[in-house]
Amino acid sequence: MFILIDRKREKKTKVFIPEQKTFDPIDARIRRAMKTLTADNLTGLLVEWREGDQAAFDRLMPLVYDQLRRIAHRYVQRERNGHTLQTSALVNEAYLRLVDQHVVWQNRAHFFAVTARVMRHILIDHARRRRYAKHGGEARQVSIEEAAAMSMERAAELIALEEALDELAKLDQRKSRVVELRYFGGLSLEETAEALNISLMTVRRDWRAAKAWLYRRLKETE
């Protein structure tokens, strides 16, 4: 931070000027998109995404994000009350709020998947911005609230996990998805099995192998 430096003057000199970069954090983009999307087309988007349309994911994000915020809110509230809770139960509620009762099973599974993916995006995006946010650097785009929400240690941990997960995906795609659903989506083993359409036994085995692999990977980079 250049406390002693007259910022107006700096603008004229052109060199070494800390300028406000217009930064577009993921949640701002999501909030904008929210305005153009309603719950009605959720099912359609889920189908499109399942069929491999990446743009559908981008359009799903705002809806899911909104639900995630509700989930987080409830989570914090219940935590304050001293209740333990199942994140997946909250994700289920979120889904039911969004769609009518006649949903096909596969859509629900995909809703879970998209929730986990969105959560991962948001957290990693936040962690990346947070990493250099002590001061200077990109700190200017991180508000006090944001900074307080995630510690530097946590940001580093998430980024390391993200990198490890990407590596794992190259080696064993399914295991990386199991981790994504369970860790970022908060799904139980059973729901993960349902979402990936594999047996519970497979999820258990994938989970323990992935956990060992990721843990070792993170220890190596420490």
Place this chain on the structure above:
Amino acid sequence: MRAERWQEVETVLQDALDRPPLERASFIADVCAGDEELKTEATTLIAAYEEAGDFIEQPAIARDAYVLLGDDAHGSVGREIGPYRINERLGAGGMGEVYLANDTRLSRLVALKLLPVYFASDDARLRRFQSEARAASALNHPNILTIYEVGESDGAYFIATEFIDGKTIGELMREQELPLAEILDCVEQVASALAVAHAAGIVHRDIKPENIMRRRDGLLKILDFGIAKLLEPAKLSETPDDVHDTAGYRTHTEAGLVLGTVNYMSPEQARGLPVDERTDIWSLGVVLYEMLASRLPFTGATRMDAMVAILDREPARLSEAANNHARSAPLLQSMVDKCLCKEISGRYRTVSELLADLKTVREQLDGRAEPATEKQPGAWRLTTRLSPRFVSLFAVVLLLVIAIAGVLLYRRSTRLNQSDTTKALSTRPVKLYSQMSERERLDFIAEQEQRISSMMGDRPVKLDESAVRTIKTYVDRYASRMSGPAVEDSGSITAVYERAPPYIPLIARSFAARKVPVIIGIYLPVIESGYRPCSAGNFGAKGLYQFLPSTARIYGVSRQEMCDAEKMTPAAAHYIADHMAELGEDAQSVTLVLLSYNRGAGWVRDSLRQVRGAENYARNFWTLLANRETLDESFRKETAGYVPSFFAAAIIGENPEVFGLHIPPLSTLAGG
């Protein structure tokens, strides 16, 4: 590793995991016989699995819910609670969140405090809360925050009070040292409010700077009267005989009374004993001490340490404080001592006694400026009673003394003059920076840069002209801000450097202890905070070294302690030492460490990697600067100025006479 190989590894891993832990090693040894790589893979994975514990078992949301909630983390803005509509969040305390709200019935602004959820789950406490809060709301005094209403709406318990547009004493203290008159005025206002409350049988129990607000017109308001008691478990306050009930004490802690700061707590509170109005007298004494000395009387690295200090330690004398009040301290010392007596019985019995003493102190302070003659008639009486012979002898002695003193003074002053001349002869005459030509300035800066670099322990690197010019840009900028009123105007560079000296010994100690060049410690605050110990930067960065609360926490400094130079300085030294360690070999260039302080060691290393192979390559900030065009934009925009501005700050601070500053070179204050 290829995916096929991973499948082999996984098969062994899974089979091993299906076996009891004790059999796994021998199983792997059997299966992997002859394939060392497979064996190592399986063994390390098994070890990782066994060590992983609950790694990633808790979903991310459990830790990161607040990230999703973002700025309306508390989701309450716009919410209606009874007749109140919440406008914005003002803050949070041990007693829950405080909001600015609109009373829709009277369309007036109120401060609305929402009680923590755990509160509502305890019926007995809730009843007590209501009766106590009503008693407190009956208090009527200009210095006590008016409680409008205590109520419940949809399960949310709230207290609506008068909204004060002002600052807390804590905030004011962090901004600047309070003038003595204001300190005494503050004590008087608080004490007179306490007198009324104590007469009504209400003890505040949580007097602290954050609970005292100053309205813009100077009127003080004490917040949260009688509230702290409500946070204690019923058992403690209702059965004072049962003081050694450890379970009660535990609840007391859990209930959140000591969730806030413990520094103002009385010894009896720290021990969980029943309290009376003398607890408020203690806490007011702590506040008084803090305002006078600009530091807390009792502190500790942890809450337990602070409590131990409260119970066992005597605070430093006020006269030892490093601020303007040290002079007035002796008059106030006995008052502070009488508030901060560990034994309840040794303190003022009532606030009125304290107010009486305060009045005396004020008179003494007012009288101090008057001539001493009238107050000490004894001296005259002594001389008049002496015989004329004695008086003449006395006159002779007096003359002699004056003569000797005169000779000594004369000799001393000539010696001083001589040393001045010799000094002037040995060094070249000082030319003011403002009188130098452009070329002279550049030469001066180049020469001084080398000197500062060697003080930092850097290998000498000849700077290219553009680097020198960059530093000069900052020197010129600082020099243009030399003028201006000294102490008050924090923007004046003169003021910045004049604030620095008291901190240098602490900085020298802290940085030397971490083997970080002391000069880094001396000049970072110049560019970070302008040597304002509580300068609040963007994003909650605070203190001399401008840490963010989260970073400070990692280095053991809580958000409340960030303005405490005693805490933050060692933390800053530690932080930089960590960067030196992280940079390893690259840390040989301390200028890189400096850069890493602003931008992170990993980033520094990435940048070095980018310019490696450049013809002028050296592991040095100046190489990065010379190759800035090849580096990412953020270097050019945000980081490139950091190190040069540091050098500019150091060049001025090490050559104060060249810049017309009346201080010694700052590094000479660091001692051996």
